[in-house]
Amino acid sequence: MAAACGDDAEDAPAAEPEAPAAAPETTAAAAPETTTTAAPEAPAEVTTTVPEAPTEVADTLDASDGTGMRIAVIYDGTLDQGGWQGSMDAGTQLLEDSMPGAEVLRVEAIDPGQSAQRAMTDLAEDGYHLIIGTATYDADMAIVSAEYPDTAFLHACDATVTANMGQYCLAVEEARYVDGALAASLSETGQLGYVAGFGISFVLKPLNLFAAGARSVNPDAEVHVVFTNDWFDPSLELQAANALIDLGVDVLTYDLSSSAVPEVAAQRGAGFIGYGYDDARLQAPDSWLGGSLYNWGAAFVTTAQEVAAGTWEPGYIYGGYADELLGYAEFGPSVPAEAQDLVDSLIADIAAGDLDVFAGPIVDRDGNIVVPEGESLDFFSRAICCEWVIEGVQGEIG
Known part of the structure; x- marks a missing residue:
């Protein structure tokens, strides 16, 4: 998850x-x-x-x-x-x-x-x-x-x-796909930042699908990732977020719990997207864009x-989304109506079964075909995914 x-x-x-x-x-x-x-x-x-x-x-x-x-x-x-x-x-x-x-x-x-x-x-x-x-x-x-x-x-x-x-x-893959699409729709540079804990399978899955969602909106979007190798270290998270801003990203996201990433976004004029919980929007409300919620x-x-x-x-x-185990938080004040409509449309398509975020072709960043065109990951493979990193993700893994 x-x-x-x-x-x-x-x-x-x-x-x-x-x-x-x-x-x-x-x-x-x-x-x-x-x-x-x-x-x-x-x-x-x-x-x-x-x-x-x-x-x-x-x-x-x-x-x-x-x-x-x-x-x-x-x-x-x-x-x-x-x-x-x-x-x-x-x-x-x-x-x-x-x-x-x-x-x-x-x-x-x-x-x-x-x-x-x-x-x-x-x-x-x-x-x-x-x-x-x-x-x-x-x-x-x-x-x-x-x-x-x-x-x-x-x-x-x-x-x-x-x-x-x-x-x-x-199904964090659904949540992060939608989050990535929102990020790309609001980014002026096409450069997105992701602060993560460890380079392990159930962290790589949401990272991959965030990038896939972003590229569904902007095929040239890049997601720059920095791993802290810790689950809770605000100082490391702050350093990682600042390093990503220095690379030119203008929208941040993360899979950690502290307020470091929202604080950096507010200090440096970037937007940020939450990860499964909406308490982050209270930490930097002017920089908050939105984010999926977990039930x-x-x-x-x-x-x-x-x-x-x-x-x-x-x-x-x-x-x-179809099972109401996922929801979506209130959008931030800077998010235009068309971006909100994009999120609503994607969620509706996923819930209806019209959009499978693991449908091929999916290619990893080494050029290997992970999921061929016309196919999709089976249930167990998507539940334990991923040991690979999708194209569009930049940064050292681990």
């Missing part, structure tokens, strides 16, 4: 899905229907069969309001950071509002690795029915969930699906209700 989050370079995921040896498997180019329940076609060793829920759980929990349900949500940052953490916590708040009888515990500042494994183990031992990870905990959760088969585990935007562990993610809460509520009812079957919750 999406962008990832953490505290330092050691927080990069312990295990990323392996990239295919060749271009990803492709299917016919018709725009795919998004889904919020089905599991992706997973590798052979992964199973999506769920054992029957223990009788004592199904008998004592109320799926309607969550009475008796104990849920823990684990964050790798602190909620006062806003951004990614804030967008995830908006999902947690929706969960609390939808299931007022449930106990919902927020566990903050848990690094991936041994810290995450200890936290998950403690929660499972303490009797929590559902443990939700919001960061790069896939390998850790896979280890712990295997030891606690009667506890449900839900992880953000990775690949492991087992008998008691599922995944949830949003994580729908996945949390659906899973919690099914766990409480004893009907949960772990899979891959995945959807976009």
